[in-house]
Amino acid sequence: MIKINDISKTYHTRSGRHLALNNVSFTVNSGDKIGILGRNGAGKSTLMKIISGAEKATSGTITRGMSVSWPISIGGGGLHGSLSGVDNYKFLTRIYDGRVDKEKLTLLKEMTELGKYLHEPIATYSSGMRARLSLAISLLIDFDCYIIDEALSVGDNRFQEKYNDYLHIKNDKKSIILVSHIDSHIKQHCDRIYVLERGILSPFDEPRLAFKFYEKIKSVSNLNII
Amino acid sequence: MSSKIKGFVDPLRIQYQILKALVIREVLTRWGRKNIAFLWFFLEPTMMVIGNELFWLIKTTKSIDVYTQLNISLTAFVLIGYLSLMLVRNSINLLSQAIRSNSALLQHRSLKPLDFYFSRFILEVAGASTSLIILLFFLISLTIIPPIKNPPLMLLAWYFFIWLSLGVGLTLGPLIARSEALSALWRSTLVHLLFLINGSFFFVAWLPDQYQKIVLWIPMVHISEMLKNGYYGQIYQSSYYSIPYIITWCILLTFSGLLIARYFGKHLPERI
Numbered sequence: 001m002i003k004i005n006d007i008s009k010t011y012h013t014r015s016g017r018h019l020a021l022n023n024v025s026f027t028v029n030s031g032d033k034i035g036i037l038g039r040n041g042a043g044k045s046t047l048m049k050i051i052s053g054a055e056k057a058t059s060g061t062i063t064r065g066m067s068v069s070w071p072i073s074i075g076g077g078g079l080h081g082s083l084s085g086v087d088n089y090k091f092l093t094r095i096y097d098g099r100v101d102k103e104k105l106t107l108l109k110e111m112t113e114l115g116k117y118l119h120e121p122i123a124t125y126s127s128g129m130r131a132r133l134s135l136a137i138s139l140l141i142d143f144d145c146y147i148i149d150e151a152l153s154v155g156d157n158r159f160q161e162k163y164n165d166y167l168h169i170k171n172d173k174k175s176i177i178l179v180s181h182i183d184s185h186i187k188q189h190c191d192r193i194y195v196l197e198r199g200i201l202s203p204f205d206e207p208r209l210a211f212k213f214y215e216k217i218k219s220v221s222n223l224n225i226i
Numbered sequence: 227m228s229s230k231i232k233g234f235v236d237p238l239r240i241q242y243q244i245l246k247a248l249v250i251r252e253v254l255t256r257w258g259r260k261n262i263a264f265l266w267f268f269l270e271p272t273m274m275v276i277g278n279e280l281f282w283l284i285k286t287t288k289s290i291d292v293y294t295q296l297n298i299s300l301t302a303f304v305l306i307g308y309l310s311l312m313l314v315r316n317s318i319n320l321l322s323q324a325i326r327s328n329s330a331l332l333q334h335r336s337l338k339p340l341d342f343y344f345s346r347f348i349l350e351v352a353g354a355s356t357s358l359i360i361l362l363f364f365l366i367s368l369t370i371i372p373p374i375k376n377p378p379l380m381l382l383a384w385y386f387f388i389w390l391s392l393g394v395g396l397t398l399g400p401l402i403a404r405s406e407a408l409s410a411l412w413r414s415t416l417v418h419l420l421f422l423i424n425g426s427f428f429f430v431a432w433l434p435d436q437y438q439k440i441v442l443w444i445p446m447v448h449i450s451e452m453l454k455n456g457y458y459g460q461i462y463q464s465s466y467y468s469i470p471y472i473i474t475w476c477i478l479l480t481f482s483g484l485l486i487a488r489y490f491g492k493h494l495p496e497r498i
Contacts, residue, residue: 095244
């Protein structure tokens with residue numbers, strides 16, 4: 001279980017303080033597939049970084065009772081550009097206290113379908129290739145909870161189906177927190193949905209209501225929303 | 227293993243694993259996998275020393291008599307002087323860029339800024355020390371330079387140089403990274419000043435009394451004197467280093483370095 005309790009995050013900018021997250025609370029249980037919808041700048045990435053532990057909240061507490069991945073994003077954040085795919089895999093496995101073995105390397109090849117590109121620096125990869133590598137590495141390290149920041153939105157249908165399989169069928173007990181500004185991705189993967197707007201996280205009893213609310217804030221101009 | 231012991235040993239093992247992974251990563255990103263790859267970690271300093279040797283040899287052919295009169299080897303003088311200077315200088319340079327060049331990796335909870343500082347420092351020390359040992363071994367075997375007079379003293383001085391470099395690097399590195407002005411000052415002036423104040427290329431005994439008093443405020447000068455005393459033996463009547471003075475500086479700088487590195491680690495440039 002991950003318990004996020006009253007998290008706030010303030011950034012200091014040149015034009016003063018900016019409240020990126022405002023008293024956010026929610027709980028992730030084992031096997032939960034949680035979707036967080038939010039427009040650009042709503043605070044999604046900040047929230048993901050805080051849940052994963054990459055950044056500290058200004059106030060509030062997080063209790064992590066299970067292992068959590070880094071925020072897996074389209075650009076391949078958390079990977080090192082001048083290292084090859086294989087070296088990135090080895091590096092990340094080592095820092096997350098896992099073991100590097102040959103079987104897993106074969107699996108990595110199968111999962112990413114990167115072929116000989118696995119031995120090229122990932123700075124030469126497309127965003128889709130990086131997303132695949134990120135996801136595959138995190139699945140091989142085997143976390144309890146995956147934080148996925150739009151990374152499923154790249155790639156073709158086959159890619160989507162493949163990783164749906166990995167994330168759902170093979171990992172029934174795994175928790176997923178999927179973050180996106182596109183509701184269709186969230187519809188496909190998640191059963192509990194929140195909407196993040198201007199740093200405030202709103203829960204909904206039914207996914208239907210969340211999508212309705214999100215439609216509304218997308219259509220209304222910035223100024224009218226509290 | 228009892229849980230109490232495990233609770234203590236496990237973080238240490240993980241920390242070791244993290245530093246090891248970072249050092250390997252550092253080697254790979256700097257020198258790649260091809261050809262002689264990781265050997266560069268000591269070949270790079272070695273080649274720089276050799277380059278410097280040639281430069282000094284050409285520059286000082288006329289005044290080489292000074293060294294012969296003193297009965298000290300110029301080659302050895304440049305070797306130990308340059309490697310110790312390089313250790314201090316590179317520690318500051320590398321640590322000042324440690325966070326910027328690793329910022330993509332701050333996405334990972336287990337990686338802390340201090341890990342980046344330490345992994346770079348470990349690699350630097352390993353490179354400089356290996357280079358020193360190999361060059362000394364070859365030059366002494368080939369009788370190009372005389373054997374070390376007092377190896378334990380030289381080793382202790384080298385160890386102090388490592389300790390001091392860590393303190394100086396951790397103290398100045400993050401500050402240089404944070405301040406444009408300090409960064410410019412370091413690159414334009416201080417780095418050259420270090421050449422003079424590191425004590426690598428003079429004996430304190432060469433200076434007039436009043437200047438001796440001034441340069442002996444600088445901890446690097448003490449360590450350099452100690453290093454040269456270790457290698458050449460006691461050439462001059464008095465020795466110009468104080469071990470308590472060196473240790474005091476090392477402790478103070480380590481302390482300030484850890485505080486500064488911790489502070490800037492928590493206050494990294496924020497991204498929105």
